[in-house]
Amino acid sequence: QAVVTQEPSLTVSPGGTVTLTCGSSTGAVTSGHFPYWFQQKSGQAPRTLIYDTSNRHSWTPARFSGSLLGGKAALTLSGAQPEDEAEYYCLLYYSGLGVFGGGTKLTVL
Amino acid sequence: EVQLVDSGGGLVQPGGSLRLSCAASGFIFTNYWMNWVRQTPGKGLEWVANIREDGSAKYYVDSVKGRFTISRDSAKNSVYLQMNSLRVEDTSVYYCVNSRGYWGQGTLVTVSS
Numbered sequence: 001q002a003v004v005t006q007e008p009s010l011t012v013s014p015g016g017t018v019t020l021t022c023g024s025s026t027g028a029v030t031s032g033h034f035p036y037w038f039q040q041k042s043g044q045a046p047r048t049l050i051y052d053t054s055n056r057h058s059w060t061p062a063r064f065s066g067s068l069l070g071g072k073a074a075l076t077l078s079g080a081q082p083e084d085e086a087e088y089y090c091l092l093y094y095s096g097l098g099v100f101g102g103g104t105k106l107t108v109l
Numbered sequence: 110e111v112q113l114v115d116s117g118g119g120l121v122q123p124g125g126s127l128r129l130s131c132a133a134s135g136f137i138f139t140n141y142w143m144n145w146v147r148q149t150p151g152k153g154l155e156w157v158a159n160i161r162e163d164g165s166a167k168y169y170v171d172s173v174k175g176r177f178t179i180s181r182d183s184a185k186n187s188v189y190l191q192m193n194s195l196r197v198e199d200t201s202v203y204y205c206v207n208s209r210g211y212w213g214q215g216t217l218v219t220v221s222s
Contacts, residue, residue, distance in 0.1 A: 048210030091156065
């Protein structure tokens with residue numbers, strides 16, 4: 001089974017920009033992996049920020065964007081806010097099978 | 110408004126069975142894959158299983174293969190997860206999620222003697 005890797009933790013300053021990445025043990029991440037990004041705040045259920053690489057939901061703040069970058073899926077946060085402090089998970093699909101990354105704990109400090 | 114309502118969780122002994130349900134509304138159910146995802150409190154997310162729009166394909170994480178079965182009923186706009194031979198390590202909150210990324214509220218499954 002493939003392994004999906006994320007940075008365990010990242011810190012960003014308020015108003016700053018940070019990029020979270022999602023890599024695959026099988027090689028480059030492509031749109032065919034249908035990358036998803038989820039945000040989970042402490043004590044809350046996860047919510048989807050990005051689906052199919054770069055599509056935002058209606059509730060996804062415009063400061064979040066998804067892309068493919070250097071063979072990985074990427075979630076870029078531009079203009080971080082204190083309320084963005086959370087755990088972020090990516091999900092990739094491998095011919096139908098889903099695999100989550102271990103999550104990135106993002107601190108806004 | 111899209112809604113996914115998870116139900117069916119509870120306390121069960123090791124080796125027992127449970128059937129989870131997810132009732133969907135507010136979208137065209139037959140246009141989307143449906144997934145089950147679980148999370149042990151304090152830990153990360155684990156993808157469990159999914160089913161194609163028409164039910165013709167199903168996929169499972171290795172740890173549940175042969176024990177869990179995902180199914181869907183387009184007449185009831187519902188997806189199910191039949192869980193047999195439950196183990197202590199299956200204890201988690203289980204969420205249904207559609208392929209657009211809408212989540213149910215989750216249902217807690219506790220496997221304990």
